[in-house]
Amino acid sequence: MQKILRRVATAERVVAKRTKTKDFKWYKKQKKDQFQEQQQQLSIVRSELDAAKQAVKDEWELGPLAPRRDVGEWAGAKGAIHEARFAGYGKISLAMRNRRCQWAGGAYHLNLAEGDRVVLIDGPDKGRIGKIKSINYDNAEVVVEDLNKSNVRLQSEFRNSESPSVVNIELPIPISDIRLVHPIKDPSTGVTRDVIINQLVHSGFLHDRVSGKRRWSRIVPGLNIAIPWPKKQEEDVKDYKVDTLRIDVEDKTFVPTLLRPPMPAPLIDELRNKYSRFRTRHDPEYVARLEAQEKAAGEHKLRTEESMRTPLQEFHRAQREGKKKKGKPRLTREMLEKIGEVMARNLERTRNGQALLEAAERALQSRSENSGESSSSSSSSALASEGTVETPPPTETTTVAATATAEETQPPPPSA
CATH class of the missing domain: 1.20.5 (Single alpha-helices involved in coiled-coils or other helix-helix interfaces)
Structure with a gap:
């Protein structure tokens, strides 16, 4: 363990x-x-x-x-900046973002939102007030409406012949160069006027686990005044004649069943190509057209093969067609009788050959026995007298001849 x-x-x-x-x-x-x-x-x-x-x-x-400086790539863009300088370089570090957003509660809990009124404390538009147009959280920068504008050159690839070569747009501003402006009522005089807020903190932090959204309040430290968040303007949605009515959207026009897919056929055609080879269902017209194309291709292939056939292939083809015309062969009664005669003759020949083999085996066996007796008698006579003449053993020729003579003398077997 x-x-x-x-x-x-x-x-x-x-x-x-x-x-x-x-x-x-x-x-x-x-x-x-x-x-x-x-x-x-x-x-x-x-x-x-x-x-x-x-x-x-x-x-x-x-x-x-x-x-001249206003010709070539910079034609009509004298005094403008390069388009690469429009946005900041990449994503800055977290420490730099926190330093930029230190007065507004930090980078994680930034107490600024689109629509807030801010004042510039640095740059050519220092002291002017405007609304936040957009916020870049990666670089801790904001774009203020109608402030910090500059002429940016546009390359010829990004514009047509009628478009100007220079566009006047707002450049991003670091959050450290702005301060929040909000009207606060003076408790001593009761007069409400715009105040520049140099410090903001968050309070009452809430986190919704379902939606993942975070909410908190922004407070001015020392005064304990809650600064309300700017109200989001509702998007003005216009109605057009081509818009689909809600009653048409909520109308139930499709009822799924087990006999068809759980969606309309046009939707399947949109999700997958109507004539895709991976589909398992096709229209009858499409299937008929493909079958006709396949049949036409087969006929064309046959015609091509016939035009390329050699004389030998033509001869073989004619032979096959003649055999097909004749059909399968049939056995007549005369043919069956002839086949029976041939089978009987072959059977008789086989039996005669078997009898000859058995006779030859018996002859060989008798010859071996006779050779053994003759050798024993010769040895005994030699012991009796040395002058006696030895009789030679019968040869194979004589044995076979004797067997043949015996067979000839026997009466013939009765015929069938």
Whole structure:
């Protein structure tokens, strides 16, 4: 058990180490990409600044002979900034976001929303008040309506011949460069006037687990005044003649049954191609058309094969057709009698051959017995007198001849 626990602990350490290494590599990659984007934007700013300084210098030194700066890529966009400088570079770190949003409650609980009135405390529009148009939470930046506007050049690829080469739009502003403006009633004088709020905190935090939404109140510390959230404007939805009425939407026009799919046929055609080969149901017209195409393709293939047939194939084809015309052969009574005669003759020949083999085996057996008797008699006579002449054993020829003579002398078997 201790061994298993040690293995589990070792595996957990290995996994934790791998995860840490992976996260560190991802962090380094993100940091590298962010640094490259930042350096690219800085290089664009430097090049534009150097070009502006050179243009001022040329106009001062050369006067009317100074080269023109409003031709080529910057035609009609003199004094505008590069389109790459429109947005910030990538996603900044959490520490930088918290520093930018420190006065508004931090990056996680930002006490700002679209529609809030804010004042700029830095930049060319310092001291002007406007409404927040959009918020970029990744970079802790906001876009204020009609403030911090600048001319941005548009490349020729992003515009047509009638579009202007420069567009005047609002540039993002860091949250640290704005402050909230809200009307507060003075308790001593009873006069309500706009006040710049330099600090906001959150209170009464609520988290809805079902919807995942978070709600809280924003408070001005020291005064304990709750600043209400801006009211969201309801979207003005216009009715058109082509809109579907609610009564038509709620009307039940399809009743599913077990005899058809649980959806209308046009919906199936929209979800899957009507003529897809992966479908299991097709229209009868489509099936008939495919069958006709397949039949026509088969006939064309047959015609092509017939046109490419060789003379030998033609001959074989004619033979096969002649055999088909003749049909299967039939056995007549005369043919059956002839077959019976041939079978009887073959059976008689087989029996005669079997009898000859048996006779040959008996002859060989008798010859072996005779050779044994003759050898014993010769040995006994040799012992009696040495002058006696030995009689040779019967040869195979004589034995076979004797057998044949005996068979000839026997009467013939009766005929069937």
